[in-house]
Amino acid sequence: MGYLQAIITGIPMTLLVTVAGFTLGAIGGIPLALARRSRFAVLRIVARTVIEFLRGIPPIVWIFLIYFGIGTGAITISPLGAAIAAFGVISCAYMAEIYRGGLSAIPAGQWEASAALGMGHRDQLSKVVGPQVLRVSIPASATYAIGLLKDSSIAYTVGVQEILFNADMQAKQASDAIVPFLYAALVYVIITIPCAWAARSLDSGLRRKVAR
Amino acid sequence: MSLSDWAENYPALLSGLWVSIRVTALALGIGMPLGLLLALSANSPKKVLRYVTIGVVEIGRGTPALVVLQIVYFGLPTVDVTFSSFFSAAIALALTTAAYTSEILRGGLQAVPSGEVEAASALGMVNRDTLRFIVIPQGVRVAIPPLMGFAVLIFQASSLAYTIALPELMSQAYSTGSSTFRYMSILGLAGLMYAAITIPASWLTGRAERRMARHL
Numbered sequence: 003m004g005y006l007q008a009i010i011t012g013i014p015m016t017l018l019v020t021v022a023g024f025t026l027g028a029i030g031g032i033p034l035a036l037a038r039r040s041r042f043a044v045l046r047i048v049a050r051t052v053i054e055f056l057r058g059i060p061p062i063v064w065i066f067l068i069y070f071g072i073g074t075g076a077i078t079i080s081p082l083g084a085a086i087a088a089f090g091v092i093s094c095a096y097m098a099e100i101y102r103g104g105l106s107a108i109p110a111g112q113w114e115a116s117a118a119l120g121m122g123h124r125d126q127l128s129k130v131v132g133p134q135v136l137r138v139s140i141p142a143s144a145t146y147a148i149g150l151l152k153d154s155s156i157a158y159t160v161g162v163q164e165i166l167f168n169a170d171m172q173a174k175q176a177s178d179a180i181v182p183f184l185y186a187a188l189v190y191v192i193i194t195i196p197c198a199w200a201a202r203s204l205d206s207g208l209r210r211k212v213a214r
Numbered sequence: 215m216s217l218s219d220w221a222e223n224y225p226a227l228l229s230g231l232w233v234s235i236r237v238t239a240l241a242l243g244i245g246m247p248l249g250l251l252l253a254l255s256a257n258s259p260k261k262v263l264r265y266v267t268i269g270v271v272e273i274g275r276g277t278p279a280l281v282v283l284q285i286v287y288f289g290l291p292t293v294d295v296t297f298s299s300f301f302s303a304a305i306a307l308a309l310t311t312a313a314y315t316s317e318i319l320r321g322g323l324q325a326v327p328s329g330e331v332e333a334a335s336a337l338g339m340v341n342r343d344t345l346r347f348i349v350i351p352q353g354v355r356v357a358i359p360p361l362m363g364f365a366v367l368i369f370q371a372s373s374l375a376y377t378i379a380l381p382e383l384m385s386q387a388y389s390t391g392s393s394t395f396r397y398m399s400i401l402g403l404a405g406l407m408y409a410a411i412t413i414p415a416s417w418l419t420g421r422a423e424r425r426m427a428r429h430l
Contacts, residue, residue, distance in 0.1 A: 180289030
């Protein structure tokens with residue numbers, strides 16, 4: 003049981019990396035999604051390239067690039083900072099694609115009706131379409147956030163003291179290489195499964211509140 | 215700074231990339247058939263089998279691939295089951311693949327209209343033949359685009375095998391970086407190599423999706 007207690011102390015750090023990374027992505031994804039469907043071709047291409055590279059390169063490479071690549075230069079970055087920054091930028095790309103999917107799910111009638119009311123493009127986005135996009139994006143975002151929680155275990159490779167890091171410490175101290183990791187798996191499953199159920203019920207609830 | 219580093223070190227990274235590709239191929243080759251088995255038993259009429267399978271899949275999907283990897287590589291030897299780092303990585307990724315692809319394939323199998331199953335049984339086909347000739351071929355076809363998307367993710371996840379000292383792309387990049395202290399350029403090159411595979415692969419996935427959408 004000593005193992006489990008030690009592993010549990012890593013939960014706040016896992017949640018911190020996940021929530022901070024996700025929040026950065028949820029905010030940064032908005033301009034990226036808008037740039038992705040901008041009127042200007044250059045902006046569109048730049049946004050698309052950025053998204054493709056952020057999603058196409060494994061998270062561990064991004065963490066190492068930020069921690070060792072940038073961190074050994076002029077500025078030093080803590081492991082936690084590097085992990086949050088890495089998951090933050092990756093999340094920007096994934097969230098931008100989720101928002102883009104949400105945007106295309108909004109019926110053209112919503113744009114037309116708001117234009118008929120004399121709204122400018124900015125108002126259409128911020129008052130009519132935007133709120134609906136956020137709403138249809140919630141289920142996909144929740145699924146992404148759950149995936150991110152599991153991916154946050156990668157932060158252990160640079161020494162962030164989250165769940166897997168603590169399990170690894172226990173494994174080394176007790177030279178028991180299996181039980182601590184099984185407990186770590188249990189802790190992840192216990193956190194993620196209820197989240198997945200909640201996401202599923204959110205999904206069915208929110209679909210009703212969007213125009214079609 | 216970069217170009218000379220790249221010219222000097224790209225052979226090591228390329229050999230790492232080849233290991234990454236082989237691990238991914240083996241993981242998918244073992245994992246996807248397992249995933250199909252899990253998908254079939256998750257749809258089974260036998261209640262116990264169904265619940266056990268769903269439980270196994272939920273645990274498999276809830277556990278991070280990195281944790282599975284640690285259990286297979288460091289944990290199993292304590293019960294006298296030892297694999298090389300290559301097979302440990304392949305097995306761990308295969309288990310994750312099985313759990314995730316079973317859900318993808320289950321969706322595909324459920325997309326086969328029930329009228330087809332009824333028609334098959336009206337023709338006197340036994341259940342096994344219905345599955346083999348009617349449901350599986352159509353269900354798997356529907357699942358191809360999401361399976362391709364998942365394969366790209368598993369290729370990326372093969373970078374986790376760096377933690378068990380498998381000489382794949384990530385560990386080659388890291389060990390080169392830590393001997394030259396040129397992390398930025400070497401990791402950058404590794405990132406580009408990953409992207410050179412994943413970006414075209416995700417384009418292909420997108421094309422497969424659009425083609426499939428035309429047939430539905």
